[in-house]
Structure formats: C-alpha cells, structure tokens
Amino acid sequence: MMEALAEEIGIPKEEYREILQRLGREPNRVELLLFKVMWSEHCAYKNSRPLLKELPKEGEAVLQGPGENAGVVRIGEGWAVAFKIESHNHPSAVEPFQGAATGVGGILRDIMSMGARPIALLDSLRFGPPEGRSRYLFKGVVSGIAFYGNAIGVPTVGGDLYFHEGYRENPLVNAMCLGLLKEEHLKKSRASLGRPIYYAGAKTGRDGIGGAAFASRELKEEKEEDRPAVQVGDPFLGKLLMEATLEAIERDLVEGVQDMGAAGLTSSLAELAHKSGLGVELNLDLVPTREEGMAPEELLLSESQERMVLVPKAGKEAELEAVFRRWGLDCVPVARTIPERVFRVLYRGKVVAEVPTEALAEAPTYVRLAQEDPEIRRLRERPIPPLEADPKEVLKGLLASPNLASREAVYERYDHQVGTRTALLPGQGDAAILWIKGTHLGVAAKVDQNPRYSRLHPRLGAMHALAEACRNVSVVGARPLAYTDGLNLGSPETPEGYYELKETVEGLKEASAALGVPVVSGNVSLYNEAGGRRIPPTAMVGVVGVLDVRRRAEMGFRRPGEVVVLIGEERGSLGASEVLYLLTKEEFGHPPALDLRREKAVQETIRDLIASGLTQTAHDVAEGGLLVALAEMTFPYGLGATVEVREEGLEALFGEAPSRILFTVEKARLQEATLLLEERGLPYRILGETGGKTLTVLTPKGVLEWEVAELKALWQRPLREVLDG
C-alpha cells in the first residue's frame, strides 16, 4: 500500500527500496512524506553533491565554509561577514510577488541563523524578453522584493538582471544577503544533549506545504494550481523576528540557531539533530498554529514564513522567552534533543513517525550520464558572418537594449540606503560597498552571470561568471575573499542537463582555484525547465571582498582633463555577444576565451592602482564592449570624453572580452600608472581624455560623436517604460 503511495507522490522505485532497507520495515504515511521532502533535490542535493564536493573551499579568510545556513569570512578588526545566495524560482514563476518576497525573507533568516545582522541584499533575476507574461513576472518580482526588503529595513544594494528567451517559461529569482557579525558571535545549527528546542516567530498554517518538493520538479502547464505551494510573507513579523533573534544572540542566550525554511519543521529539526550527532523528539501538540485541526504531515511540512528554531543555553530559557514576549512573538519549546539518533514525532500523545536522522539527512546521491546537447555545440561552432552596421546607431541600439539599459527604474524602488552603510550606491560603481561603521573597512559585493556565454559553453560561462564578479569587486578597490553560488539549471535526469550541471561546476572549480577565491555557501535549483526546454545553465556567482573605504573607485568620469586608460586588448570578439544579438537577433558563436592568469593579474593591478591613489574612476569592460563601457562612464556625472580606437571593425568597438578595465588618471601621474602596468606585463592603451559633453571616438574610418545627454536618455528609458508603463 505504501509502495503505491510512494509512486503517487513521485518517489522513484529505487529510492523507495532504499527507504525500506534503511528502516528495515515499511514506512507509514507520515514517514514516507518526511522522506519525500528530505530527499527532494532542494533539500538533499542528490545530483549536485558529488560534483560540489570537488570545489575549493579553503581560504585564509574563511571562518565557515559550505554546510551551514551561510558561509562566513573574516574581514578584519574582529568583524566577519556571513553571506549566501538562495533561489526562489518556482514560487516566483507562479506567484511573482509573494515568491520574490518570501525568497528575500528566507535568505534573511539564513543570515540571522549565523548570528549576523543582515546589512545588504542583492538580487539576481532572469526573465524572458520584457513583454507579455515575462513583463508581468518582472514587475511582480520587483514589487515583491521591494515589499519585503524595504519594510524589514535591509537595503537592496545591487544585483544583476538579464532578459533572455531561455527564461520565458521559467524565470529565475535568486536573493543574496550579507550579514555583519563579531567573530565571537558566530552561531551554528547545533544543540547539545537533552536541551529543549524552541520554536519562535509566526504561527504555523497550511501555506507552502510541499514547497521543497514543488521546487524539485519541472513546472507543468497547470502551474496556477500550484499556488497553495507558495508561501506568504509578512515583513513586519520578519522584522520582529529578526530583532528578537539578534537580541537573544547578542545577550548570549542561545547555543544554536536554525532557520525554518524549505520543508519547515522537518528539515530544520532533522538537520539540527543530524549535525549535532543526536536525535530529536518533536511534540506537534506544542506547535503554535493559526488553524484548527492540522494533520501531523501538515504541521511537519508547512512552510509558513517568519519562523526560527532556537536552542537556549542552559538556564537561559526564561530570559529567551522574555525577549520574544517583548517583541510580541511566540517562543515555545516544541522538541528536545535525545541520545537515540532518531527523528521522533509525537501527535496527540502517540508516536506518528520515528526514523533514523541519518537516513533522512543523508539522501542517496546520483552520478549520471553526461552528454552535450548537439544543438548547443552546433550553435557554438557556427561561424560569425561578416557584419555591416553604422557604429553610431549600434551604440544607441545597445544602450537601449534590455540587457544593457539602465537599471535605475528597478533600484529606485528598493531602499538602498537604510542602515547608513551604503558607501557606493547602485549605479555608482561596478559593485556595492558597505561601510563597517567605526572602522575604515568596507565590504564590496557583486553577483554576476552571462546567460549567453553559459548557454553556449557551460564550463567557460561559469568561469566567466566568477571572473567577472571578482573583477567587479576589484574594480571598486576590494580584494575578493570568497563566493557563494546559486546554481540554476534544468533537469539532471537527462544526459544534456547533467552535462550542463557537471560542466558548470567544473568551470567554477577551475576559476576558483586559479583566482584563489573559495566557495563558502550556495544553493542548487534544478528542474528549471518547462515544455521540455531547459533554461541556460545559470551559475549566479556572488562575490564578497574587503577594502579600505577611503581608497575606492566609482565608475563615472568626474574630472575633466584626466587620461583614460584601457587595461587589456582593444579588440574583443563577437561570439555570444550583445552586438551580435542586436544585429542578427540570434545567439551563437564561441564566447570569449578567458586567461585566468591574466585575469588575476589585471584584478590585482586595478586594486593596486586604486590603493595607491592613482585612480578613483574605474569600470569593467563587459557586455557591449569598449564603447558601451565608455558611455556608461559618462552617465553618472554627465562628463564626456574623447578617445581614439586604432583597431577597425565592430570587434574593436563592441566586441567582448574578459580581463579588460578602463580607468582614469590625472596627467601628472600617468607615468606612474603606466610604469605599474608595464611592471606587471599587462597590455594597455592610452585612449584619450575626459571632458566636454560628448563621447567622441576617433576611429581609422572617421570620427564618431554622440551627445552624452542624448545617449543617457536612450539608456534610461526602456526599463522605466517596462516597469512604470
């Protein structure tokens, strides 16, 4: 009978047999449901764990690597930063506002669980072209992020946003959070033997039941029916829970903290017990509920938001309860740790489930057959045809294209300053900078990934994602310390999907080792496909770095008469580029090659140029190539430039390549700067000078000139029309 139920709820036959073997008996209904959620891809990383194991995780700054609620790095003077990225893709595809809002709420609780005060949010978003349903999803997601982040008072300081055909049916919403803590306040998901385990925060209802399982299968046509699987967020309750939790940690009342996220009580308690090498006995009759007559499986699997699990230090129980009472929140013991390593559940005085914690927490893993999709290879190997276009119009077209247009209309809806730490605001630089008050320390953060590169070459695309996020952090003056990865891919159960997963992780591994930047946390979201179409493999890489806030760079030209220098080659390539898409409406060709040794040297050099005070203006040359990067530098202060490009063709003006950075230096110190570049053996070009109200480009074929104000208007308009219209 249970076998039939297993089949009905989608537990594969071989996994059911594994459950029988591990239990030594047939599971009951509740137990089977526990396995169902705990062995979901979302909770168990069944397909990704064997691959992720290979990623470099060590680094001198690392205080906590993968495996906890978030990673933690040391930044100096006794301070540390906890950070993590997490996906909320499937809920957002069905109900964009609540999907995104609860995604933000969830990642905030992960950060709080480490004992850190959340100080910044970033969002990595992917949608289909901004029209029709994709436009509705985009607007809903932006509103949801604003709704939760603004109210809870954590600034949204950055992110990245792409529109691409491959996300039309399956948008991606990943939220990253950074939290600040004193090293000695670092908390883990741990409990000692015989301790009561407290449930704190909102009451449990029937919302979000089975969310983890929902996140682990493909989106079906009838997706509106999945709405009950989407949770509902309340940032006001979230704020109270955050303040109460942080107060309890600050006052040293707790020994362990765990967020109640995907798979609710089940996952948080099973994980807590398993990591502590203990068992847990949960009494469902003690769980605060907001609905009558909830069945045990509903209580166990509910993903009601704004809930935490806390383990008080011995003798601090009453004080802990008092803190939460003051904030008007439930805080009650619902479970206790026990020596037998089992997850035991009581309901109306009876044991309704009892399974070994290890059996639940250690799901079987899979290594599958990997094979590249021949269609992708064909696209990658397709040669770039000769392209003819008027560069004057091309630049305008690129700046007005959805992937390069200004993100101002989006970030204006987010409070990006609350907390008074945001030293570099959105749009001012290539990464956000948060100031650690009372010190000269700053923390820089950026999340990045290019879907065109990753689709056409998953491994190289992942390498580019990490390299570019590190470059962006370096370009504001910060040394990258570690990264978090949000891996969003299609089903691993096809050879093509598994190939993309494997190659993506391989790419991260290679770039991570070469750049010396380890992974400390992450999230895996598979089964992102609809109607048999996989999304482009999307490794959203969030990098955190540290700097002296007094020595930093913005992207905008500020002073006329400064020399504009390009580090790197003038010529880029057209494969997988934005200009190729603009001119052909197609995506093909080989993405730009990446020399990681060169990349590392370029990043070190720009940091040294900034630290030595030689430059305060620097910008990465990314999508759209040299002219787009130059135009972006004229926008913040409306100051133009005149430059000379010696190479011919679209490759020089709009071609893409990594390891390229533009910076400015005053004439009197130009020689110092170029000397440094020569010492490092890096190619560079002195392009021209800042000044005037135009962007003027001398090319072998003649002079190109644009009014800065006109370009800026073209660049600002598109997303404002999409969002506000």
Place this chain on the structure above:
Amino acid sequence: MRWAIVRFPGSNCDEDARFALEKVGIRAEYVWHTERDLKGFDGVFLPGGFSYGDYLRAGALAAKSPVMEAVRRFAEEGRYVVGVCNGFQILTEAGLLPGALLANLNLHFTCKEVGVQVERNDLPFTRLYPRGKVLRLPIAHAEGRYYADPETLARLEGEGLVVFRYAPLKDEADYNPNGSLHDIAGIVNEGGNVLGLMPHPERAVDEVLGNADGLPFFLGLVKEVVR
C-alpha cells in the same frame, strides 16, 4: 544633551538616527513604544520605517501607541520633536502637524537623492544652512505626497511653516518626487518645535557615504542648547 529615539515595532531607521545624533555628540537613547514618560530628554526623534507594519495606513497605528501621549505632552511643553519619513507620517496622523501624506503619484516606493530647499533658517534644525540653499538629501518612501486642504495650505504658507521644499538640483523639471502640494517636503508647527519631513537628513551625515548635506541639521540641534 540627551535625545530619545522612539522605537515602534517595525521602525527601521532608528539606528541611523542614533548614528547621526551621536555623531554630533548628542546622547541618544531608544525609548520603547509602550513608554509613557519622556522626562529628562531634550528632544524626541521619531525615526523612519514601517511602524506596526504600516498596516491600516502609514503611521496610523503608531499614532495611537502609548508613547505618543507622552510625545504630545512633550511637544506641548515646547520641547523639540522631529519626525522623519514614517516619523512625519506619525506626526500628521497624531494631529501634531497638519495635513496628510498620501501615496506617491507614481504609486510606488521611491528611493533616490532629491533637491531640498531650506525655506527658513531661524529654527535650530536649519540655523546652520543659508536660507534658500538646495540640499541633496535621500528620500525613501511610498507615501510622501504632502496634502492639506486649501485653507491649511494658505495658513502654512502665510505663517511661514514650510521649512523644506523640493527643488531642482540642477535644472530638472521633475524635481518633485511624489506630487506633494506646493512641493512641500517638511513643515513645522506654529511653536517652531515640532518638525516633520520626508527626506532623510540622518542618511547624509558622513562623506564616507558620499553625502554630508544632512550634518548641519544635527549640528544645529547642539548649537541650540549651547546658545
């Protein structure tokens, strides 16, 4: 000098207010929303945020909280009360300042830097600014459109109670970010001791943050007592 910062459940600019007050040497202490006594304080700061989740209407529930009775008496004694953003909304909901703050004309939360002109500088909050100076200050709100009936507006203008007005930073035509009547960004009561404003001077008090236009606002509070 000692100021109280009122913390309502959902306040989220409380730490920023403390940062700014302490920067100019004022002792800042948090006061919980259930407090009924403000004895011993020289001023009260109502910070921004989403008090009580802004349920019902922004500031409406906070206006009925126990601490607001104490704030009312405090104000009646002629002592200083400053409300920023949600704090301004609470002051209008509590009837300590006239008018109301409605949804922005663009119907969404807006966070950016705007031009704010100083209309009078005979108040402690503004005494260190030249009259007519346009400050660059951040705003971050969804309900900041100042509204009052024509008689109230005429009285505010006639008695010079408008302290801050949105103004162009350069030459931009859309300098009013929310549709406030008469471009009103901040007003004071007849006594000159209760001030409400939507922009956030406390977010602009340090060059590390790229903006210190709000610093004289807080320095002015200190100078008041020394005088």
